[in-house]
Amino acid sequence: xxxxxxxxxxxxxxxxxxxxxxxxxxxxxxxxxxxxxxxxxxxxxxxxxxxxxxxxxxxxxxxxxxxxxxxxxxxxxxxxxxxxxxxxxxxxxxxxxxxxxxxxxxxxxxxxxxxxxxxxxxxxxxxxxxxxxxxxxxxxxxxxxxxxxxxxxxxxxxxxxxxxxxxxxxxxxxxxxxxxxxxxxxxxxxxxxxxxxxxxxxxxxxxxxxxxxxxxxxxxxxxxxxxxxxxxxxxxxxxxxxxxxxxxxxxxxxxxxxxxxxxxxxxxxxxxxxxxxxx
Amino acid sequence: xxxxxxxxxxxxxxxxxxxxxxxxxxxxxxxxxxxxxxxxxxxxxxxxxxxxxxxxxxxxxxxxxxxxxxxxxxxxxxxxxxxxxxxxxxxxxxxxxxxxxxxxxxxxxxxxxxxxxxxxxxxxxxxxxxxxxxxxxxxxxxxxxxxxxxxxxxxxxxxxxxxxxxxxxxxxxxxxxxxxxxxxxxxxxxxxxxxxxxxxxxxxxxxxxxxxxxxxxxxxxxxxxxxxxxxxxxxxxxxxxxxxxxxxxxxxxxxxxxxxxxxxxxxxxxxxxxxxxxxxxxxxxxxxxxxxxxxxxxxxxxxxxxxxxxxxxxxxxxxxxxxxxxxxxxxxxxxxx
Numbered sequence: 001x002x003x004x005x006x007x008x009x010x011x012x013x014x015x016x017x018x019x020x021x022x023x024x025x026x027x028x029x030x031x032x033x034x035x036x037x038x039x040x041x042x043x044x045x046x047x048x049x050x051x052x053x054x055x056x057x058x059x060x061x062x063x064x065x066x067x068x069x070x071x072x073x074x075x076x077x078x079x080x081x082x083x084x085x086x087x088x089x090x091x092x093x094x095x096x097x098x099x100x101x102x103x104x105x106x107x108x109x110x111x112x113x114x115x116x117x118x119x120x121x122x123x124x125x126x127x128x129x130x131x132x133x134x135x136x137x138x139x140x141x142x143x144x145x146x147x148x149x150x151x152x153x154x155x156x157x158x159x160x161x162x163x164x165x166x167x168x169x170x171x172x173x174x175x176x177x178x179x180x181x182x183x184x185x186x187x188x189x190x191x192x193x194x195x196x197x198x199x200x201x202x203x204x205x206x207x208x209x210x211x212x213x214x215x216x217x218x219x220x221x222x223x224x225x226x227x228x229x230x231x232x233x234x235x236x237x238x239x240x241x242x243x244x245x246x247x248x249x250x251x252x253x254x255x256x257x258x259x260x261x262x263x264x265x266x267x268x269x270x271x272x273x274x275x276x277x278x279x
Numbered sequence: 280x281x282x283x284x285x286x287x288x289x290x291x292x293x294x295x296x297x298x299x300x301x302x303x304x305x306x307x308x309x310x311x312x313x314x315x316x317x318x319x320x321x322x323x324x325x326x327x328x329x330x331x332x333x334x335x336x337x338x339x340x341x342x343x344x345x346x347x348x349x350x351x352x353x354x355x356x357x358x359x360x361x362x363x364x365x366x367x368x369x370x371x372x373x374x375x376x377x378x379x380x381x382x383x384x385x386x387x388x389x390x391x392x393x394x395x396x397x398x399x400x401x402x403x404x405x406x407x408x409x410x411x412x413x414x415x416x417x418x419x420x421x422x423x424x425x426x427x428x429x430x431x432x433x434x435x436x437x438x439x440x441x442x443x444x445x446x447x448x449x450x451x452x453x454x455x456x457x458x459x460x461x462x463x464x465x466x467x468x469x470x471x472x473x474x475x476x477x478x479x480x481x482x483x484x485x486x487x488x489x490x491x492x493x494x495x496x497x498x499x500x501x502x503x504x505x506x507x508x509x510x511x512x513x514x515x516x517x518x519x520x521x522x523x524x525x526x527x528x529x530x531x532x533x534x535x536x537x538x539x540x541x542x543x544x545x546x547x548x549x550x551x552x553x554x555x556x557x558x559x560x561x562x563x564x565x566x567x568x569x570x571x572x573x574x575x576x577x578x579x580x581x582x583x584x585x586x587x588x589x590x591x592x593x594x595x596x597x598x599x600x601x602x603x604x605x606x607x608x609x610x611x612x613x614x615x616x
Contacts, residue, residue, distance in 0.1 A: 058349045083549030244525045247394035251522030257575035
């Protein structure tokens with residue numbers, strides 16, 4: 001049967017689901033977590049850890065963000081205020097109507113990680129995408145080995161998800177959390193230094209490592225991890241590119257022949273080696 | 280496949296008949312150039328018609344398009360409503376085979392396996408493509424398949440004052456009353472050979488894709504970029520360039536506009552980080568996308584050899600020369616490890 005225009009009318013992948021913000025958490029001075037549910041209080045869709053969602057604010061714009069966690073009836077996205085859209089999103093209040101579409105991308109290789117010890121590395125807002133994996137591992141604690149989280153930010157106030165870092169995650173069995181900030185400051189008695197050096201110093205020995213942070217941190221941490229003898233397929237990262245459609249058509253989020261929205265955002269070092277360093 | 284012989288009069292009568300049911304678009308001369316427009320019902324493109332200035336992509340993927348509207352009702356929250364899909368039934372007559380082929384390439388993008396673009400798809404389903412084979416190539420043309428039927432529903436060959444008509448697709452066969460016309464015999468079909476074709480070697484070939492694999496870090500890109508002004512004319516006039524931007528406007532619509540990988544804002548992130556920060560990376564991206572990434576993904580190069588970019592580039596950056604330089608650069612090019 002040939003497709004007719006009537007068939008086409010039924011699905012429009014560019015139209016978002018109408019949703020609302022049900023809770024806003026101020027993580028840092030410029031990062032807020034938004035809880036998003038459909039208008040009838042359902043989960044907009046069921047994302048896998050590491051997948052993305054296209055969040056839109058009518059009359060302002062649309063942006064692709066990682067989904068940091070999901071609940072029974074909602075998904076969570078943590079946004080740093082950097083541009084026009086995120087500035088506008090930081091001004092909204094609970095109850096605000098938004099549009100959401102997704103989930104997009106491949107997500108983390110959960111099955112591959114099962115039963116293994118994991119080293120999860122985050123820098124700045126880069127903890128947001130890997131938080132979905134951490135939360136998944138905590139919810140399914142017996143499926144995974146030891147969890148080691150190393151997280152760094154510029155300063156104490158720039159540390160995202162502090163409740164998780166200093167309370168919730170410290171109580172999880174077989175899980176270690178190490179936090180560092182770039183420069184010493186008053187009221188901070190934890191570790192001071194950059195993430196790559198801290199990881200080398202801690203020298204944990206899990207099989208698989210997952211990292212996310214600003215491009216500069218990723219580029220500096222990858223050599224450290226290779227030095228620590230992680231195999232290329234066990235170094236996993238999640239990348240960010242400017243996106244517009246999320247469905248592999250608008251042509252801007254490619255790294256070589258891969259579209260980050262479809263083939264990513266999660267890549268192994270093994271895959272990245274075959275791609276141009278354009279990220 | 281069967282070809283039918285029609286006189287000019289027969290052709291006009293058939294097109295007039297189609298016009299009762301379809302909006303017939305044909306190359307219309309505006310000042311000195313041709314573009315697709317409403318067919319006047321009587322004239323056929325004359326010898327001065329080589330190709331349209333603009334490629335036909337905007338008939339399926341307009342330069343500016345409303346995707347959805349936020350409808351405001353007083354006292355209520357705004358309603359998100361997808362824009363209505365185009366319903367108009369159209370015939371595009373006189374499209375060149377290279378441009379018809381470009382539609383089959385755009386199909387690979389917009390009608391992908393996982394996601395289909397409903398606006399593009401509706402227009403494709405509602406449109407009949409009648410292509411007209413070129414009588415002779417332009418200086419800037421570099422297609423190697425002047426008789427390509429890809430993307431065409433019906434193909435026409437112009438032979439002096441007569442036309443050979445070859446229905447290709449089911450849609451084309453259904454729209455052409457073949458019983459009313461004589462099937463052309465081989466003497467006549469043989470005349471197609473008199474049509475001049477250019478003698479370019481196939482520059483966009485498989486070994487080019489292999490070459491591109493090795494020269495990502497070559498100094499050739501910087502050298503080429505010294506000439507390029509990143510104006511984006513090549514991508515706007517390219518029948519297969521399809522990159523777009525989506526923005527919200529203040530009138531309450533989400534709109535899609537053509538965009539170009541030649542512009543710095545194309546990949547610039549909100550943080551200021553830009554994975555393709557200079558013209559060198561952007562020029563490389565355009566060449567790579569057409570001749571490496573697109574073939575990697577869809578098995579075919581994203582160039583049909585129409586020559587518009589060659590003709591309209593303000594600094595005469597000739598893609599044919601670029602590709603030959605890449606192919607023949609030999610030891611001059613550095614290999615990427």
